[in-house]
Amino acid sequence: MSTKVTQGDLVSLIDENENAYILDTTAQTDHFKGVGVFSPQSLVGLEYGKTFTVGNKEFYVLPVSLPDCLRSLKRKAQIILPKDAADIILHCSITPGKKILEAGIGSGSLTTVLASIVGHEGKVISYDLREDFIKHAVKNLKRTHLDPVVTTKEKDVTQGIDEKDLDAVILDIPNPWDAVGHAYNALAVGGYLCTYSPLISQVEKTVEAIQQHPFIGIRTFESLERDIVVKKQGTRPSFSMLGHSGYLTFARKVLK
């Protein structure tokens, strides 16, 4: 049995290239690529799952999913990719109700994933040095209605962390080693530290800093994702592949 778009719904419009546009049916107007100004209210009453044509473009009308949120996110800074965000969730034990700190916020990509998983009983605190990044990320979060779960601070994480008893601290900054001590202090016992770094030298300095504190389970890895092209004429891996994003390092707080 299908349902219809109701006043107040957040709606995904998905085009044929899998681009996602998230619209709030309470808004009078919005605009999106290839369509221009548009009234989201006109979506009310449409059947979810069916297509909807506006101008000469066709879109599927769907409830909003986490992949939609990530795909519709407007980028300002380099983002943490889904493959790496997924590993962070699992290896940092991010589950509903958890209280997480991340620094920096970037475009809010990892923030979106963290907020979606900790949910309304959880909390994501996000530090960034740059006010413009915070403003941009908050705009992205508001569009997906995840902003109530997130608290942002224009603050340098290497200068200290205000929060205590955090379940995880995730550092995506150029010098994570300078924040490792603060992270240790801010974490609850058994909480997880994660750092994301593109360079080997960053990993080395970070691991060295982590080893100065009572952490266990220190581990660094990289993940590679390769698309498989399945066509009538046959199956093969995609020629196109990302060679590198960043190394993930994990550690868990214990006491001396």
Add this chain to the structure above:
Amino acid sequence: MSTKVTQGDLVSLIDENENAYILDTTAQTDHFKGVGVFSPQSLVGLEYGKTFTVGNKEFYVLPVSLPDCLRSLKRKAQIILPKDAADIILHCSITPGKKILEAGIGSGSLTTVLASIVGHEGKVISYDLREDFIKHAVKNLKRTHLDPVVTTKEKDVTQGIDEKDLDAVILDIPNPWDAVGHAYNALAVGGYLCTYSPLISQVEKTVEAIQQHPFIGIRTFESLERDIVVKKQGTRPSFSMLGHSGYLTFARKVLK
């Protein structure tokens, strides 16, 4: 400020090789590898984060995390690895409160991840053909107190799915193509189908079956994880690496 183990807590004991043993402080006796019979009640009053010696083995006493649950899980069947479970979470939009079906249950590894993420407001329904697998997996789930979130059924998913309006259906069976039609019917509009298959021919048959139904965003990929060894003498990738686990295929339900 540290906290102490309280009567009723579920506790992780982590040894120097990162093995995790999950113990219920309400239990009179339990036993685990290298220790033998042991009274979990004796953990009450210990400080979380500190070590505890039993016999000649030393363990860190920690609150239970999702990685602990996965590491302590007793294997009977081949499991879905954390790297693949992580991708399933993200690409199927598994968030708190979602209602998910998986088939088969195997040892309950993916079930553990799904149940941890959907939480107590969510639901995981797990089908398996084999009663012994279900019993074994439920034992694993009971140990980590995730069993209330999971409903198991001794049932062949290729014969039909009882549930409706599911947010995701995840198939880890030898012939996922035979369940694709049932999955389509059981999914809510906008819900995700995921299949996990080691063989290319399985992927091909599955993608072909998916294309017979109104699904969008059909995508197959593989992920590879490589450990990085960071030592005083220098950094290098690990010589040891898993060459393959399975291909993940994703698709999202729309209407004709």
Add this chain to the structure above:
Amino acid sequence: MSTKVTQGDLVSLIDENENAYILDTTAQTDHFKGVGVFSPQSLVGLEYGKTFTVGNKEFYVLPVSLPDCLRSLKRKAQIILPKDAADIILHCSITPGKKILEAGIGSGSLTTVLASIVGHEGKVISYDLREDFIKHAVKNLKRTHLDPVVTTKEKDVTQGIDEKDLDAVILDIPNPWDAVGHAYNALAVGGYLCTYSPLISQVEKTVEAIQQHPFIGIRTFESLERDIVVKKQGTRPSFSMLGHSGYLTFARKVLK
């Protein structure tokens, strides 16, 4: 002690982007990208290893190497990449004096490698269905003076192989399975068959065909190459990476 370009030399000009242009000093005129018409004879007397400026472009003057031949090759068809050509050399036991058949010739990329390694005591026979490919490849081979080692035939390898006692047969055609029987007959005892195929289904059909004949050591693999970027600010893998070229299958002829 350095040497100078002598009348009759084949010379490589290498620009700052590592592009290679191979010029014959006996030629009156030649032309190349970004320079236009140019007299190779004017290179005579220049010191090898030093730069030479023509127009506003600077080039290193060097003796011709195998990598230069490959980099200067003009492409018409898809080429076999150096990483795969290198594996073919080693796993087919291509050494000086060997007699090799390849089909098809494509742009002559693999032909260039094979001819360089078998040398003037060896022989490369190259079949292709298309006269235009052969003409184009021969032009490439003449430019690098490798043409005396190569015999080309406008011929369909799936219709039969004229030669006998070949040390290796290398098939880069869409349907290698149709030539496996001919390859078996044309190979010397202990000779190697190699097929290069982008699709899994091609590999499957080829391996099945190979198994119909007395071959041992049947093995298929893929190779991946990832550049490492070493910069002052740190080292990391390149973001840019080719996800796939083709699968290589090898087998060695024995008798029943």
Add this chain to the structure above:
Amino acid sequence: MSTKVTQGDLVSLIDENENAYILDTTAQTDHFKGVGVFSPQSLVGLEYGKTFTVGNKEFYVLPVSLPDCLRSLKRKAQIILPKDAADIILHCSITPGKKILEAGIGSGSLTTVLASIVGHEGKVISYDLREDFIKHAVKNLKRTHLDPVVTTKEKDVTQGIDEKDLDAVILDIPNPWDAVGHAYNALAVGGYLCTYSPLISQVEKTVEAIQQHPFIGIRTFESLERDIVVKKQGTRPSFSMLGHSGYLTFARKVLK
């Protein structure tokens, strides 16, 4: 038409697990794993390509190939793998008649490949600090009759290189940066330097040393090889995969 083993032949015996044993038919006795003492002369007259049973083991009788030489090589030190040796051949322009220096010799694995490719008109000079490694490697080379192409020296390559006008210098030592200057001086103009190092810090120091001299085309990469298992029930990548061997760095000598 098949040929028979003749007095004086070097013969490969290949068992069902693809192990290769190289035997000299002029030798009175030899011994090999699973067979024990054996007279190679008894092979004379056997038909190449057919099987031969000794004790309860069956072997294919074949002419010796480069893969056989590598597979039969007795290991004392860590070896350079075929995938890396193949890349060295191509990227260092190793072709018949070339004069190459390598350091160290290890078990003679790369030496075997280099000697096979440069052939009897070429020359491989191999330095090693350790007399025992040289003796062991020479024993391996004698067995495959490649020893006439190779000159060994018990000598520290970081203390200087005697030879001049080398076509390539290949360094597989813990501190290649200390030999880069000597390699530059020993190379002919247009000659190639290659270093093989497992650690990132080694690569960084080496690249820095290379940049102190007039080299062009400086490039570092790693290669990964993944077996594909083709079986009746379907095709998949092998679970077993080597995660890392070493990074290869290449550079080409020019003049200031």
